[in-house]
Amino acid sequence: MKLVFAGTPEPAVPTLKALIASGHEVIAVLTRPDARKGRGRKMVPSPVKEVALEHGIEVLTPSTLKAGTEDGDAIRARLAELAPDAIPVVAYGNLVPKDLLDVAQHGWVNLHFSLLPAWRGAAPVQAAINAGDDITGATTFQIEEGLDTGPLLGTTTETIQTVDTAGALLERLSHSGAQLMVATMDGLESGTLVAQPQQGEPTYAPKISTEDARVSWTQPDFAVGRHIRAHSPFPGAWTMHGEDRIKIGKVSPLHAAAQELGELPHLEPGQLHITKKAVYIGTASTPVRIDELQPVGKKMMNAADWGRGQGAKNNSEDNDIDGEVFFA
Structure with missing residues (x-):
């Protein structure tokens, strides 16, 4: 399939690399604009952008996806030209407006680092450790308007070790999740994968403040x-x-x-x-x-x-x- 990958931080990199190495074609990458970092406050590209450039992949960096804005209208036009079959997403960092959800045949497929509907939201790994969960995992699902509410496509599980920090657990999940995303793209392409509604009472993991x-x-x-x-x-x-x-x-x-x-x-x-x-x-x-x-x-x-x-x-x-x- 032709894919436009959407992601920004380091945990998204393993999935991008796995998709590049797969039988699918990553035709473009959608990521957040360069940001100022460090003591010198220099403009630094996202980790995902760096990998895309290393592989000669087109990079799209709109500041917003909202319709009626210069960036939002430009990205709509470009996605229409690219005509991707699916848009896999890992920690992109931008809300996807309703009118963009159908731009690809198989939609936007998000990799979330929990076993949904557990720990919907921005900090699922931190929430799982803080709650004392023994098991967590990663889930692929089709993005819809609600917060992490879309139908499930695949899951993988991971044991939480007693010494795990959020950083260590996220590192493992980013790699196992990468393989899950490739398998999800394979299943969508072959038609063997059917999305299933989420079951059970959801829990939430909002963004963490200092x-x-x-x-x-x-x-x-x-x-x-x-x-x-x-x-x-x-x-x-x-x-x-x-x-x-x-x-x-x-x-x-x-x-x-x-x-x-x-x-x-x-x-x-x-x-x-x-x-x-x-x-x-x-x-x-x-x-x-x-x-x-x-x-x-x-x-x-x-x-x-x-x-x-x-x-x-x-x-x-x-x-x-x-x-x-x-x-x-």
Whole structure:
């Protein structure tokens, strides 16, 4: 089939590469315009655009798909000329107006990183980890007007590991999802694939804000751990230490059999206990050990190194601080 691929960020790249390597023909790529990034604020193309250019594929970068706008009208004209059989989509980042949904024979086919109707919305991977799901996956479905409501074409499942961050899980899903998209295009071309309506009660995963990533130490240890993993690497879980905002990179749960647990004093939620070798913090249940954190203006670092610095600031000879130091 002739395909116009729509996608923008890095997780969309495996699917584009898989489609290019398949028996289908990617005749154009639809992606978001170049954006300013980094300290120099230079204009940078999307990861999808970079791959398309490497393969000599036409790139379309409208700022909007709305009819009646210069970009919107131009993209309608070009898609009509290209006459794609299907438009596979992975994290494109632009709403598709109703009048464009029928521009291709097989429509716009989205790859969503959950098992729909679970976790409809912008942050399904983060939501699955934060909720403590054991299994997630990826789904291909035909885009319609509703938010991730279209009929299903295919699914693949993925086990969520206890150490998975959102970044690590999304990386795996982007590759297994790429193969699912190729299989979906194959099935649509052969006519063996029939879309099925979604079944079950939907759950939702809205876009995550920086404020959403703030750690609540009044949650039990397992919930704190899930929250931190769900928001890593972006936007990054964080907490306040005095007037400083500190990112929390990784924590390790403790349990009743842990030898180190018996050495800890009682810690209230958010209360720190810093030794020469580790940094602990209280939760609503068992304390957790902070392994990595990022102070303001610095890179992610070993929490024990940060803790030793805090001991020096407080003139602690044994470098053991507790009772007065809190994260909030």
